[in-house]
Amino acid sequence: MQTVIDIRGLTKTYAGGFEALKNVSLAINKSEIFALLGPNGAGKTTLINIVCGMTRLTEGEVLVDGHDIVSDFRLTRAKIGLVPQEMPTESFETVWNTCRFSRGLFGKAANPEHLEKVLKSLSLWDRKDTKSMELSGGMKRRVLIAKALAHEPDILFLDEPTAGVDVELRQDMWNVVKALREEGVTVILTTHYIEEAEQLADRVGVINHGEIILVEEKERLMREMGKKQLTLHLYEQLDRVPPALGKYNLELSDDRQALTYNYDTKGEHTGITDLIKELRDAEIRFNDLQTSQSSLEDIFVDLVHKA
Ligand SMILES: Nc1ncnc2c1ncn2[C@@H]1O[C@H](COP(=O)(O)OP(=O)(O)O)[C@@H](O)[C@H]1O
Ligand SMILES: [Mg+2]
Numbered sequence: 001m002q003t004v005i006d007i008r009g010l011t012k013t014y015a016g017g018f019e020a021l022k023n024v025s026l027a028i029n030k031s032e033i034f035a036l037l038g039p040n041g042a043g044k045t046t047l048i049n050i051v052c053g054m055t056r057l058t059e060g061e062v063l064v065d066g067h068d069i070v071s072d073f074r075l076t077r078a079k080i081g082l083v084p085q086e087m088p089t090e091s092f093e094t095v096w097n098t099c100r101f102s103r104g105l106f107g108k109a110a111n112p113e114h115l116e117k118v119l120k121s122l123s124l125w126d127r128k129d130t131k132s133m134e135l136s137g138g139m140k141r142r143v144l145i146a147k148a149l150a151h152e153p154d155i156l157f158l159d160e161p162t163a164g165v166d167v168e169l170r171q172d173m174w175n176v177v178k179a180l181r182e183e184g185v186t187v188i189l190t191t192h193y194i195e196e197a198e199q200l201a202d203r204v205g206v207i208n209h210g211e212i213i214l215v216e217e218k219e220r221l222m223r224e225m226g227k228k229q230l231t232l233h234l235y236e237q238l239d240r241v242p243p244a245l246g247k248y249n250l251e252l253s254d255d256r257q258a259l260t261y262n263y264d265t266k267g268e269h270t271g272i273t274d275l276i277k278e279l280r281d282a283e284i285r286f287n288d289l290q291t292s293q294s295s296l297e298d299i300f301v302d303l304v305h306k307a
Contacts, residue, residue, distance in 0.1 A: 002030040004155060004186050005051060010060035012046050012210075020046045022210045023060070028155075028188060033181055035197035035218075036190045037300055038207035044190040045085050047207070048157050052082045064155070078106045081153035083144050085160045085190075091132040095124055095143050098132055099150040106151035118149045121176050138169045145173065149180075156180060158189040162196060174199060194297040198222075204296070208304050218296070227294045230261045230272060232279070232286040242282050248275055259286075 005028040012021040020043045028034050038044050049055035051062055053073050062069045064076035091098055099115050119125045122142040127135065132143050141161075148156060158177070162170045177187050177200055191197055197204055197218065204221055206214045214221075237256040248271065251260040263270045279286070 003027045004030040004065060005188075006063040007047075007051070008061050008063075010047070010050065010062060011058045012043070012050060012055070013058045020210050021050075024207075024210070024212050025060075026205060026212055026215065028186060029203075030186055031181060031184045032202040033177060033187045033189070033200050034203050034205065035201035036188065036205050036207060037192065037194065037197055038190070039192060039304060042207045043210040044207060045159055046210075048082070048159050048188070048190065052080055052157060053077050078151065079154045081148035081151070081156045083141075083148045083156070083158045083161055085163070087140060087144070094129050094131055095119065095135075095146070096128040098143060099146050102147045103150040108151045111152075114152060115146075115150060118146050121172075121179065122146050123172060138165055141165055142169065142172075145176065153185070155186045155188070158187065160190055160192075162191070162193060170196075194295070194300050198296040206300065206303055214303060221299060222296060227298075228263055228270075229292050229294075230263070230275075231290050231292070232259045232261070233288040234258060235285045235287050238284065242284075244282060245275075245278055248278075259284075 005026075007024055007026040007028075010021055010024040011019065013019050024043075024047065036044050036047070046055060050057045051064070051069060053069055053076070057070070064079055067076050069076045093101065096115065096119075099118065100110065103111070103115070116125070119128055122145055124139070124142050124146055127139065132140060135143065145158075145161070156177075158173075161173055165173075174196075177189070180187055187200075189196070189200070201218045204214075204216060204218050205212055234257050238252060238259070239256070241250045241252055241259070248261055251262075252258075253260070261272070261275060263272070
């Protein structure tokens with residue numbers, strides 16, 4: 001697996017002394033979708049802005065395709081497209097020109113076919129001659145994405161891309177991101193909308209208080225940290241869980257009408273068949289049962305609270 005961004009021992013101390021990143025090391029693989037999750041103020045935007053050369057690092061180093069982001073700024077920046085969290089100031093330019101100029105800034109020759117493809121993928125084609133400032137908020141955000149893709153970057157950063165956007169744009173954006181990965185583009189997105197990571201990410205990193213507390217493949221994270229729960233709704237109220245069933249760590253609901261059994265998703269043997277047999281032996285009858293599985297959201301909240 002090829003590393004496309006290599007962050008080593010990165011520390012950021014803002015003027016005033018606040019340490020927003022503490023010795024962060026992280027390697028991003030080529031063509032993966034990496035979701036950086038963390039609560040507000042965790043340091044996500046700071047990290048992205050450093051890699052994109054908009055914020056100066058305090059200690060450590062960052063390599064993009066093997067090139068140092070400080071000494072080789074122009075080269076590394078040209079490989080990156082950035083969709084910033086904050087909307088920049090209003091543009092009097094048309095959508096088409098905004099994208100065309102941005103491409104030019106990175107020293108790329110004009111390529112109207114590419115711009116057309118990007119604008120169409122974001123449903124912006126019929127707005128190409130509209131001034132950006134005349135567009136709605138959702139449309140402006142589409143323009144930001146188009147602008148970031150205008151120079152055909154190998155790496156795309158999306159900083160909270162779907163905060164406050166409508167369902168349609170969210171869906172379009174997810175489709176654009178998936179199509180980019182097919183083309184070999186590496187995508188790093190930050191979000192505190194966990195479902196987004198669940199939908200898109202190959203790997204997930206969790207950052208809290210300026211420290212990376214976990215980096216894992218999403219599937220593996222959900223498999224290993226996910227818990228499943230079986231709830232049995234009882235025919236008759238139960239005074240207490242019979243001692244014979246003690247090994248199952250069953251929880252009796254407050255209304256004494258339901259039993260909950262927690263089990264691991266990674267174990268081959270869930271114990272459910274044995275449990276049901278033992279319930280029958282104890283003459284505890286139930287009229288309904290349901291299972292639920294923890295989401296990435298549950299896992300994330302768990303991690304951030306423990307840290
Ligand atoms: N220019 C700055 N000067 C001082 N502190 C800052 C500055 N920018 C961000 N911070 C602080 O650094 C921390 C991380 O901010 P940020 O990277 O924006 O977090 P996130 O994007 O995860 O919400 C926050 O506590 C924030 O207040
Ligand atoms: Mg942010």
